[in-house]
Amino acid sequence: MPHPQHLVNILTGIKGAMEMKDATPLAKIIKKAERPLLVIGPRALEVEIEGRPFIEYLVDIAKAANIPICATAHTKKKLLELGMTPESTYDVVEIVNALKDAEWKGVKGEGCHDFVLFGGIRTDLGNQALSTLKHFAPHLKTMTLCKYYYPNANFSLPNYKKEEEWKALLEGLVAGLK
Amino acid sequence: MPHPQHLVNILTGIKGAMEMKDATPLAKIIKKAERPLLVIGPRALEVEIEGRPFIEYLVDIAKAANIPICATAHTKKKLLELGMTPESTYDVVEIVNALKDAEWKGVKGEGCHDFVLFGGIRTDLGNQALSTLKHFAPHLKTMTLCKYYYPNANFSLPNYKKEEEWKALLEGLVAGLK
Amino acid sequence: MKGKRKKEEKEKIIRAEDEWEPIGHTPMPHVTDLRNWDRRLLETYKPFYAPFCDLCCLCTYGKCDLTGTNRGACGIDISAQQGRIVTLACCMGMSAHAGHAAHIIDYLIEKHGEDYPIDLGDQVNVECPNIRTVLGLKPKTLRDLKTAVQYAAEQLVHVVSSTHTGQEGDAVDYESKALHISMLDHVCMEAADVAQIIGFKFPTSVADTPLVDMGWGSIDRKKPVILVVGHNPASSSEIIDYLRNKGLEDKVEVAGICCTALETTRYSNKAKVVGPLSRQLFFVRAGIADVIVADEQCIRTDLTDEASKVGSVVIASSDKACRGLEEVSDKPTDEVVKAMVDKGEHCLILDHEKAAEVAVEAALKIAPKRKKEEPIDEKKAIELAKACAACGSCTQVCPNLLPVGPAIQKLAEGDAEPFKQVFENCIGCGKCEEACPHGVPIFKLMQAVASWDTWKCRVGRGPVMDTEIRKVGAPIVLGTIPGVIALVGCSNFPNEIDEIAEMVDEFARRKYIVVLTGCSAMTVGMRKDKEGKTIYEKYPGDFDAGGVVNIGSCVSNAHITGAAMKIANIFANLPLRANYEVIADYVLNRVGAVGVAWGAMSQKAASIATGCNRLGIPVVLGPHSAKYRRLYLSRKEEGDWTVMDGRKKELVDTEEPSPEHLAIVTESKERAMVMIAKLCIRKNDTQPGRQIKLNHYIDLYKKFFGTLPDDLHHFVRTERDIPMFFKKEVKQFLQEKGWKPKPVLSLPTLIGTYETEVPVEATIR
Amino acid sequence: MKGKRKKEEKEKIIRAEDEWEPIGHTPMPHVTDLRNWDRRLLETYKPFYAPFCDLCCLCTYGKCDLTGTNRGACGIDISAQQGRIVTLACCMGMSAHAGHAAHIIDYLIEKHGEDYPIDLGDQVNVECPNIRTVLGLKPKTLRDLKTAVQYAAEQLVHVVSSTHTGQEGDAVDYESKALHISMLDHVCMEAADVAQIIGFKFPTSVADTPLVDMGWGSIDRKKPVILVVGHNPASSSEIIDYLRNKGLEDKVEVAGICCTALETTRYSNKAKVVGPLSRQLFFVRAGIADVIVADEQCIRTDLTDEASKVGSVVIASSDKACRGLEEVSDKPTDEVVKAMVDKGEHCLILDHEKAAEVAVEAALKIAPKRKKEEPIDEKKAIELAKACAACGSCTQVCPNLLPVGPAIQKLAEGDAEPFKQVFENCIGCGKCEEACPHGVPIFKLMQAVASWDTWKCRVGRGPVMDTEIRKVGAPIVLGTIPGVIALVGCSNFPNEIDEIAEMVDEFARRKYIVVLTGCSAMTVGMRKDKEGKTIYEKYPGDFDAGGVVNIGSCVSNAHITGAAMKIANIFANLPLRANYEVIADYVLNRVGAVGVAWGAMSQKAASIATGCNRLGIPVVLGPHSAKYRRLYLSRKEEGDWTVMDGRKKELVDTEEPSPEHLAIVTESKERAMVMIAKLCIRKNDTQPGRQIKLNHYIDLYKKFFGTLPDDLHHFVRTERDIPMFFKKEVKQFLQEKGWKPKPVLSLPTLIGTYETEVPVEATIR
Numbered sequence A, B: 001m002p003h004p005q006h007l008v009n010i011l012t013g014i015k016g017a018m019e020m021k022d023a024t025p026l027a028k029i030i031k032k033a034e035r036p037l038l039v040i041g042p043r044a045l046e047v048e049i050e051g052r053p054f055i056e057y058l059v060d061i062a063k064a065a066n067i068p069i070c071a072t073a074h075t076k077k078k079l080l081e082l083g084m085t086p087e088s089t090y091d092v093v094e095i096v097n098a099l100k101d102a103e104w105k106g107v108k109g110e111g112c113h114d115f116v117l118f119g120g121i122r123t124d125l126g127n128q129a130l131s132t133l134k135h136f137a138p139h140l141k142t143m144t145l146c147k148y149y150y151p152n153a154n155f156s157l158p159n160y161k162k163e164e165e166w167k168a169l170l171e172g173l174v175a176g177l178k
Numbered sequence C, D: 001m002k003g004k005r006k007k008e009e010k011e012k013i014i015r016a017e018d019e020w021e022p023i024g025h026t027p028m029p030h031v032t033d034l035r036n037w038d039r040r041l042l043e044t045y046k047p048f049y050a051p052f053c054d055l056c057c058l059c060t061y062g063k064c065d066l067t068g069t070n071r072g073a074c075g076i077d078i079s080a081q082q083g084r085i086v087t088l089a090c091c092m093g094m095s096a097h098a099g100h101a102a103h104i105i106d107y108l109i110e111k112h113g114e115d116y117p118i119d120l121g122d123q124v125n126v127e128c129p130n131i132r133t134v135l136g137l138k139p140k141t142l143r144d145l146k147t148a149v150q151y152a153a154e155q156l157v158h159v160v161s162s163t164h165t166g167q168e169g170d171a172v173d174y175e176s177k178a179l180h181i182s183m184l185d186h187v188c189m190e191a192a193d194v195a196q197i198i199g200f201k202f203p204t205s206v207a208d209t210p211l212v213d214m215g216w217g218s219i220d221r222k223k224p225v226i227l228v229v230g231h232n233p234a235s236s237s238e239i240i241d242y243l244r245n246k247g248l249e250d251k252v253e254v255a256g257i258c259c260t261a262l263e264t265t266r267y268s269n270k271a272k273v274v275g276p277l278s279r280q281l282f283f284v285r286a287g288i289a290d291v292i293v294a295d296e297q298c299i300r301t302d303l304t305d306e307a308s309k310v311g312s313v314v315i316a317s318s319d320k321a322c323r324g325l326e327e328v329s330d331k332p333t334d335e336v337v338k339a340m341v342d343k344g345e346h347c348l349i350l351d352h353e354k355a356a357e358v359a360v361e362a363a364l365k366i367a368p369k370r371k372k373e374e375p376i377d378e379k380k381a382i383e384l385a386k387a388c389a390a391c392g393s394c395t396q397v398c399p400n401l402l403p404v405g406p407a408i409q410k411l412a413e414g415d416a417e418p419f420k421q422v423f424e425n426c427i428g429c430g431k432c433e434e435a436c437p438h439g440v441p442i443f444k445l446m447q448a449v450a451s452w453d454t455w456k457c458r459v460g461r462g463p464v465m466d467t468e469i470r471k472v473g474a475p476i477v478l479g480t481i482p483g484v485i486a487l488v489g490c491s492n493f494p495n496e497i498d499e500i501a502e503m504v505d506e507f508a509r510r511k512y513i514v515v516l517t518g519c520s521a522m523t524v525g526m527r528k529d530k531e532g533k534t535i536y537e538k539y540p541g542d543f544d545a546g547g548v549v550n551i552g553s554c555v556s557n558a559h560i561t562g563a564a565m566k567i568a569n570i571f572a573n574l575p576l577r578a579n580y581e582v583i584a585d586y587v588l589n590r591v592g593a594v595g596v597a598w599g600a601m602s603q604k605a606a607s608i609a610t611g612c613n614r615l616g617i618p619v620v621l622g623p624h625s626a627k628y629r630r631l632y633l634s635r636k637e638e639g640d641w642t643v644m645d646g647r648k649k650e651l652v653d654t655e656e657p658s659p660e661h662l663a664i665v666t667e668s669k670e671r672a673m674v675m676i677a678k679l680c681i682r683k684n685d686t687q688p689g690r691q692i693k694l695n696h697y698i699d700l701y702k703k704f705f706g707t708l709p710d711d712l713h714h715f716v717r718t719e720r721d722i723p724m725f726f727k728k729e730v731k732q733f734l735q736e737k738g739w740k741p742k743p744v745l746s747l748p749t750l751i752g753t754y755e756t757e758v759p760v761e762a763t764i765r
């Protein structure tokens, strides 16, 4: 079990995220999902990857695989500007609270999601939200797209030291999902 | 950080033992120590490796590298029977309490030990005792010779599933130390 | 075991024969007496758990891995375990205030006698609404306050007991216990603050309390400086007295950090406020203080070590934080001072008068001997920053997730701005400097980017006056004052100064009533607008639309719940006495008050917030607060929003999720503001009132999110609820959503929707 | 803040005018009043920490990594953090007893009135030594017991408060607080047990209390079976009463697990003891009970789930453990019974009389409807064991580190012996079965290897009689009775039955006085010797050399500390009243008592042991107890063993490390026995007494280790200390060690070696 980026959120137990370094298997996993969801948080507005906002990569991913979006915090506004209408707007804990419920009808009213991707949530809050899902949502899998390791996810990217590696992974993912 | 054998003792932080699978580097590390000590606990009397008591392997190691012994619990009696007089007899927490003190004169009166090997201590008690040393004895390194992973040591053997692997390591160590 | 004798005993304690109000159903409630109310609340607002650790390490059976459906060796599951930890946290928080209360009341009894009367001036008749409502006692003297705290202490025993291995095993039952002990936290805070107000003669009947100087820049470092740190004004007021008696008030600087600062400025407006907890280590390391008097709570545990490094001496003065120091309470002052001056010895003095004398005498002698270093300038900082090897360790350990390393690298290149940002968001924990393998003196660097400006803080006011309640009661309940926003707790987290100030500004401008306590009350003053005015200079201090009120220190939080209770009492005429369920139900359904604990970090914040929750006041928390492990969230679409129509006595499905949550974490200040506006909505709003509330909700939502709120249809009951300004687009939106009118109730209540002895009639007066 | 008024208040509470004894220096001590005593103790017996986790997760600044020299974001270091967790654990433990005491006293006041007198029969005049010594109060009535518990509750507030973030920051100060609250634990236990004894009229003046049947085999499963679980006899005694009144005592089986079992047999010797906590899950799953009445403490948190699986119904009866059940205290009995019988509904009844009625009526109706499964036989077990795929999961999760998997594989091969061993060492946590991916019904398998034999347990005795103290006081203090060994706590760990029984046998045979409480008192009876006799049948029940005394339930632990205090009082004539330091000093230096908490696992055990430590009684713990994180160890060669010679009033370096440790973990029963014998050594031993003690120490050491003790020279003061039997070899050994004679003191004391108000004269009477 590798260490998360922020030691302050560290080691919580014996079930830790699988670290994913390659885009290809990740894309496969995502494609296999029946009802995926992409949760986009506000750090996606602030963080840039080689000059391009992280949120645009996330939008690319959503588009590539036709994944509905839940916009948390105030990300909705930017998404609209990018011409992407999120399927729902919640606080991150609210969407997690809904996802916990296997009977929930999901953001599209088609049933609860089975695979949830997260991007742009603070590491501490994100890891806590993922903790809720790890414990209480056995019916779904989670994955994070930020450049940090989130131990409470099922799949997580590693702690990237180099931006270009992160970028390559995200781009690879977009390509793989198309 | 691999998991310890007994999950009940698990994950305590971010500093975990280096898992050692090969005898050669281990022997080197031990040889480099100036004042090593071997602490032998009572499980060494009960556990057998392919019919031979674990304690005999430990005695072989002590002899090979001329390492003084601290016998904890009631192991002293058996050691005497094996013709090996331990340099000291303590409860495991007592020897650890002494080892914490960098000014201690050691079991031979020559100064505090810089490298301490443990064998035959219950996993839970052993890992707790190692925790004390991890936190409070920066002046020494610890290593365990039981067939379980002790996260609080500096060096630990892995969780062996197969006895012969453990046996091979111990025998390799004896050979390497001679 | 409710028992006849037990009842008699309670009646004796609360002086049942005093007929100021009829006695309600729950005088001095025992742990389980309000359990059904809690269960009803938590049916709508279910505990939401985010475990911070999958393991339990509370007994030697463990550690147990409780992941998912695993149970511990004692049989406990992960939900109950979270409830258990939350309960324990609330006990720790509550006991901090109960201990403070017990101590200060004894101290004041020693000074004034136990018959010393409670008199909060002619503007406050309902002097202790929490004690009245919870115990059923109308306290008249210090002794009565002591009685309230003793009762709370007895309850603490039972609640702590329930956290023992093999006791409670159900999450909701743990929450009920957390709610109970947190309700009692407000009782203890009230007892403590009221005791202090009367005992130290703090002002209570003026809204425009003085403005005092704030900031390290305001301290004259040439004078001897005594720094008081913590929460308990016993020692600091003795210091002021000693200075006054000796005519030294202008010769010695007394500056405070954390709540003791707020208390001290209530006692003397020559005292200065350094700032909140987040500035403690920074200020101590700056070496400005000659003597530091620490009392209790929020004191850095490495204080003595840090003080020694810069040659300050520490006097610990509380049994709660003895810090391993030798007690010298009974030694001659001269001897003690000598050891401090000559050998830099810190000490423990449990006698406050003695502590004060020693502090002043030592400061007078130490100051001339010390050469206090001036803060370094930017040039020097740039030079020092060059030692950074960009290893990233500092960034990795920062609890506030700040980009410390990159900012230092920028600083080394001559750009101080990023590091300035870091400092402003910094909670001052010191982890970064500790972690740096290259010895970069990060705190020293901060001196160069810190503003040495002086700000203003309005002195804390204490309880809201009855006259004010009378004036705002109707507008609040009916909704024409859109809400009361209480920024409480530590504000020791993300972008504290800017974010808190921005939120306060936004809501004060919108004519909400904004109240503040504790570190938040300081923080908010640490920003100036373009004209150089702080928030306190910009807005009046009245508890009225558009007012920004510094209620006081942390224990003043009880006056916030107290104000809500007083609305029920003074405006709606409901008796408070032992009438907790009715009052909480009233607040939940009719008083648009919202707590905001943006930077809450400690166990006290947990119990303060949880105490608000039991009373029906929702609380919005900052992002890192997910680490508290538990929220109370509803599911607006799946939830059951049925209430009793108090007039018609029939159940009505309102379909309206108001207030939507009881405890929620939001991710950004934008989201928080929108959530706050929404949480002010109450079932009881009049139609004009609802219009105003929705107007703000829509306006804020549009501002930050760009569209109409996507849940707006849930909060529009009839077309008359729609704000004029947005009429057209809202109508269109409602049509798209297939909206249908919903019932409007004038007396919504939960009483009658669950098993309780309280009759529905009790909700009407 | 010691204060005049505070003093007056205390004097009123303890009725200073009652002149039964002069008032000592610390009536009703506040948290810091005995701090110097603690610091003195901990100078010799330094806290030894073994962190169970490197992290702190107590506030939202964290998790903080505290490894080595790292500090938390609040400034705390790993040592202080350990002290903090230990303090919290002791608070949890103490509050469990304080809550129990508060509850049972109120319950009994309701029954008998608050003036109900304390009368423990003509053999006990010093009725409450802990309350006398700590508070300075000689309690006369139930009301006085309540007073003691209220005082303890107030102290709890301050101690819990100190664990809040930003409060105490020093390990030794935390330990002092843990010692304080644990001393009060003994006060609360004493109050609880004395209240129970007088309130339920338990026998107190007989040594040979009856023997009752023990073991699941002793229960007639054909009758309706009511199982009582927990610690609080309120409901179980009401059940007995109800059965008696209805003439049903022979028609319904009442069986108990944990301390409630011990209490219930004190009330009715028809009641049966199932066994200790470790058998709870096993017994519940066996489905023998029709109704389970759970009160408080030591109740599996999954009880209702497990009961449902086998068709038993649960009545929860304590506010401490409501378990999410609906409260039906006020519903008609018929209705409640019907829901239980028809729908298997569990419920919460907080009225004990009602709970009893419901329990009996429900049991009568449920029993005929249920077909209780017979335990499976070995053949069936072998078959079921074949499902095992040898995956090792069960072995990996066992908190007792048992080889579950391999034993099951042996069982599948037809060899039941290893699995039998596993069962005997099993603490019954259920983790193995939960972890098994192949659904092996491990608990069912246990039925086949469990002995369905019946054993005997001697009914608990309560306080040691004054007459007994008078008889043994001199021999104990002078050393001719080599020691008092108290096996306390849970004994829910390694090889409990065999190891505890073996230790008891060894020391009883050697004519030590052996006392037992709680689960240990049951466990020890669960083994028979070759003649089929249990320990209780083999040894007399007197508190005298070679006696094996079941003192009672967990709260009876106070009678063990109480007995030590009574020795000081009755034998040495020292006043107890508010005289804690003097009494503790006496016990430490002169009373050869040792506690053994072999299977201690919970927070209560932590506080019980820590309370013994403050009084100078060393405690030996089992190996897993290292997870308590803290021990008190001396370094015999490096330590300073100087004491005051009370007669000559001069400091003497005794060079003798006695007692060597205050709290130590030993690895094996062999080591434990040797350590126990050694820890009985006291500075005050006469020379014949020391000979006897050394004789046992040497004899045990040789038996288990094969040589003379290698630290023997430390404990031989003069040649006259050497036991006859070993004279020659010891002399030779001493010569090799370069031994020289050491001073022999007749009045060794720590008073005078540290700062205290107590004069040395106070140690002599």
Ligand code: SF4
Residues within 6 Å of the ligand: C056, C057, C058, C059, C060, C061, C062, C063, C064, C071, C072, C073, C074, C075, C076, C165, C166
């Ligand atoms: S309290 Fe329960 S879950 Fe926690 S360590 Fe003990 S047995 Fe395990």
Ligand code: SF4
Residues within 6 Å of the ligand: C394, C397, C398, C399, C400, C401, C402, C404, C422, C425, C426, C427, C428, C429, C430, C431, C432, C433
């Ligand atoms: S002192 Fe400030 S910047 Fe440094 S780690 Fe703490 S919060 Fe982060």
Ligand code: SF4
Residues within 6 Å of the ligand: C387, C388, C389, C390, C391, C392, C393, C394, C395, C404, C405, C406, C408, C432, C435, C436, C437, C438, C439, C440
């Ligand atoms: S830890 Fe020190 S060297 Fe490393 S990035 Fe931070 S300031 Fe630079």
Ligand code: SF4
Residues within 6 Å of the ligand: C053, C054, C055, C056, C057, C063, D053, D054, D055, D056, D057, D063
């Ligand atoms: S609960 Fe906290 S202290 Fe316990 S194991 Fe988890 S992180 Fe460590």
Ligand code: SF4
Residues within 6 Å of the ligand: D056, D057, D058, D059, D060, D061, D062, D063, D064, D071, D072, D073, D074, D075, D076, D165, D166
């Ligand atoms: S209490 Fe201190 S060490 Fe623990 S998490 Fe909070 S800041 Fe970190």
Ligand code: SF4
Residues within 6 Å of the ligand: D394, D397, D398, D399, D400, D401, D402, D404, D422, D425, D426, D427, D428, D429, D430, D431, D432, D433
């Ligand atoms: S029930 Fe017994 S054998 Fe199974 S895990 Fe628990 S202690 Fe081990």
Ligand code: SF4
Residues within 6 Å of the ligand: D387, D388, D389, D390, D391, D392, D393, D394, D395, D404, D405, D406, D408, D432, D435, D436, D437, D438, D439, D440
């Ligand atoms: S977990 Fe089950 S299958 Fe695995 S070894 Fe144990 S009994 Fe056998």
Ligand code: SF4
Residues within 6 Å of the ligand: D230, D258, D259, D276, D277, D297, D298, D488, D489, D490, D491, D492, D517, D518, D519, D520, D554, D602, D604
């Ligand atoms: S001895 Fe321990 S396990 Fe047994 S009843 Fe008492 S506290 Fe519980």
